[in-house]
Amino acid sequence: MPVNGEVCDSRTWLDHQVGYCNSRQLHKTIVNDKGRAVFNGLINVAQHAIKTDGQMTNNNLLLGRLSEVDTKPQLEIYADDVKCSHGATIGRIDDEQLFYLRSRGITQQAAQQMILYAFAAELTEAIDDEALRQQILARIGQRLPGGKA
Known part of the structure; x- marks a missing residue:
């Protein structure tokens, strides 16, 4: 990123x-x-x-x-x-995805975060070790714009 x-x-x-x-x-x-x-x-x-x-x-x-x-x-x-x-x-970022999330009361920033997280999280789907997968997902969340360190 x-x-x-x-x-x-x-x-x-x-x-x-x-x-x-x-x-x-x-x-x-x-x-x-x-x-x-x-x-x-x-x-x-x-x-x-x-x-x-x-x-x-x-x-x-x-x-x-x-x-x-x-x-x-x-x-x-x-x-x-x-x-x-x-x-x-x-x-x-797909405007239709953003619109869908926004129409359900999700803020612009939170909707963008969700879309970005889902995009990146696909990379972890084949990881069988759940602890490792969660560690990688946490790191992804930290690196996203507006993510928490």
């Missing part, structure tokens, strides 16, 4: 050398103020890695007018019979 001129530079490289493998990557960034996020991701599938199933997704939320995101998810596939995908989204 880069703010005030910070840069969050994420790079991943996943190399499938064996067939019949699965991979899922979900990268999320919330960029505030004059922050900048850079994402470079690559899934490489070797020639003999048939039946590979790989997914890479990079989702970004811009909060400031001067926030920036540069994203470049990539696939290099040298095998036949694979199922791989990659994608990226860059957007702002």
Whole structure:
């Protein structure tokens, strides 16, 4: 969650050398103020890695007018019979979501916090260790704009 001129530079490289493998990557960034996020991701599938199933997704939320995101998810596939995908989204808080929460008496700031928290909390859904998951969720809450340290 880069703010005030910070840069969050994420790079991943996943190399499938064996067939019949699965991979899922979900990268999320919330960029505030004059922050900048850079994402470079690559899934490489070797020639003999048939039946590979790989997914890479990079989702970004811009909060400031001067926030920036540069994203470049990539696939290099040298095998036949694979199922791989990659994608990226860059957007702002959805006005319809905000309206829905506001129409139920939730303040503007609280509604924005809820949307941001839900966006980031998705990253923890696959964590089986509940204590670790709660620790990460608490840290997410601290880093959100207006969050409590």
